[in-house]
Amino acid sequence: MARLYHLLGRTLYGKEDYDQALEVIKKSHELDLRFLLDDASQLLPICNNMSSIYLRQGKVYLTLQYHNKTLEIELASLPESHPTVAVTYHNRATVLEGLGKLEQAVESAKKLLNIY
Numbered sequence: 001m002a003r004l005y006h007l008l009g010r011t012l013y014g015k016e017d018y019d020q021a022l023e024v025i026k027k028s029h030e031l032d033l034r035f036l037l038d039d040a041s042q043l044l045p046i047c048n049n050m051s052s053i054y055l056r057q058g059k060v061y062l063t064l065q066y067h068n069k070t071l072e073i074e075l076a077s078l079p080e081s082h083p084t085v086a087v088t089y090h091n092r093a094t095v096l097e098g099l100g101k102l103e104q105a106v107e108s109a110k111k112l113l114n115i116y
Contacts, residue, residue, distance in 0.1 A: 002031035041077035086115040
């Protein structure tokens with residue numbers, strides 16, 4: 001069921017119905033948490049999709065929160081030099097820069113460069 005809700009949420013996101021997409025993806029997340037720990041790698045797609053939705057809605061602090069959660073899960077389940085981790089550092093640096101948190105943005109960008 002959780003995968004079906006997630007698929008529906010992604011489809012609604014594609015239709016730019018962000019409020020409905022968020023509601024459905026949150027339902028997917030709730031269902032997943034019945035069987036998974038909140039730092040399980042299977043939750044990465046949900047965290048990424050939620051951060052994208054929040055970004056589209058202009059909720060930048062929530063976007064950053066989900067980028068941070070994504071990074072936390074990735075670092076627990078992937079090598080620190082993994083390209084997926086690099087993408088998350090890039091996304092995080094971009095949001096931090098937009099928020100004017102330049103020192104933190106530079107820190108994320110340096111970690112990104114170290115991976116590449």
